[in-house]
Amino acid sequence: MSSLIHEHIYSRLAALAEKNNYIHPDLYKQFNVKRGLRNENGTGVVVGLTSVGDVKGYELVNQIKVPTEGKLYYRGIDLKEFVLGFQSEQRRGFEECTYLLLFGKLPTKSELEEFNQILDEERELPGSFTENMILKIPSKDIMNKLQRSILVLYSQDINPDDTSISNVLKQCIQLIARFPTIISYGYQAKAHYFNKKSLFIHAPQRRIGTAENILYMIRPDNQYSRTEAETLDLSFVIHAEHGGGNNSAFATHVVSSSGTDTYSAISAAVGSLKGPKHGGANLRVREMIADIKANVPDTANKGQLKDYLWKILRKEAFNKEGLIYGMGHAIYTKSDPRAVLLKSKAYELAVEKDRVDEYHLYKDIEELSLELFRELRGEDFTICANVDLYSGFVYELLNIPPELYTPLFAAARISGWCAHRIEQLVCDNKIIRPAYANTSPHTVYSPLEDRSK
Structure with missing residues (x-):
């Protein structure tokens, strides 16, 4: 069987698999399913206890998230x-x-x-x-x-x-x-x-x-x-x-x-x-920065940089996904403590490497993105730079290959x-075994010769 025939078969089978594995989004609400183990207010569903680490990015007041400065604790420290x-x-x-x-x-x-x-x-x-x-x-x-x-x-x-x-x-x-x-x-x-x-x-x-x-x-x-x-x-x-x-x-x-x-x-x-949704985010930041450098004539010009960030948000530039990578986090609201710590050290390393201008590019992206989101969502909207904005820059300064x-x-x-x-x-010696609600109707098995396409 040739590779072209294989491609045709796999394409047809993929379409069939997609069709018969689709679940309408409305059913998640109907069955009260917490997609991504997230509550409707964006908080995580509590599924266990831990004393190892603790992430704080907001307070809950009457089930409403109130932004706070980010805190990360290791064993309570x-x-x-x-x-x-x-x-x-x-x-x-x-x-x-x-x-x-x-x-x-x-x-x-x-x-x-x-x-x-x-x-x-x-x-x-x-x-x-x-x-x-x-x-x-x-x-x-x-x-x-x-x-x-x-x-x-x-x-x-x-x-x-x-x-x-x-x-x-x-x-x-x-x-x-x-x-x-x-x-x-x-x-x-x-x-x-x-x-x-x-x-x-x-x-x-x-x-x-x-x-x-x-x-x-x-x-x-x-x-x-x-x-x-x-x-x-x-x-x-x-x-x-x-x-x-x-x-x-x-x-x-x-x-x-x-x-x-x-x-x-x-x-x-x-x-x-x-x-890429977990550990590869700083690579996306690196790709975005390369795209900005290639398309913004003067990256030190905040007006030009802000205009291009607008285009990224409007899905007109970069990968057309409408995301400024390195901005925002599922838990942190006002600040990501990891980003704060790494940003300070990144400046120190940038001085040693004579690349302070590039450090300011990252800093400007952070500050201009905050302006853009407030203009889009209102002055009360809260977002912060996450650790990925500066970690990729740090690795680049360290001459560490992207892979x-x-x-x-x-x-x-x-x-x-x-x-x-x-x-x-x-x-906890109990096996973790959550439940899934089944959406398939019960059907009768049919003999092979009676089946239609």
């Missing part, structure tokens, strides 16, 4: 306070953050040193894994490579299905330590085999931490500045956790509730994060995923 704490002591924060998420308390100095030592011992991949899993089977998509690598690590674990907390904790720490190595080597393999670049496989180093190891492993010369390391470390801290309701953390809870192994649960979370943007998100968020998995296993 305000993210801003946490960041200011380790930054004021000029320390890296991601490993301390991971300890806090996993164990529910801030580590002492000796506990943090011990934890760092454990991570250092686990960063290297098992023998022959790099050659057989990464170099011999390169992937154009690093998230795909990460997901496959996790499942292969299952086969190299002598006790993979043991869901005791001691064993799960060991598996989690190994994965947290190995994610940066897997994505760094996965990128090197992709760059070499698909982009014809030189291949560099640098062994992870001890005593430099997660962020510095990534910069060390993805760069040919292993070189990076202190500001670069601090910025990537901050990015990891603010992406490490975002409550139990975000799509990938919820996926971790759902899959873990079935009693399956750690590798399957974390692989499912990676698959969730890979989706690593979402994998870096995964390497940070795995700390939260593992905390949620442990919490699910400790607290």
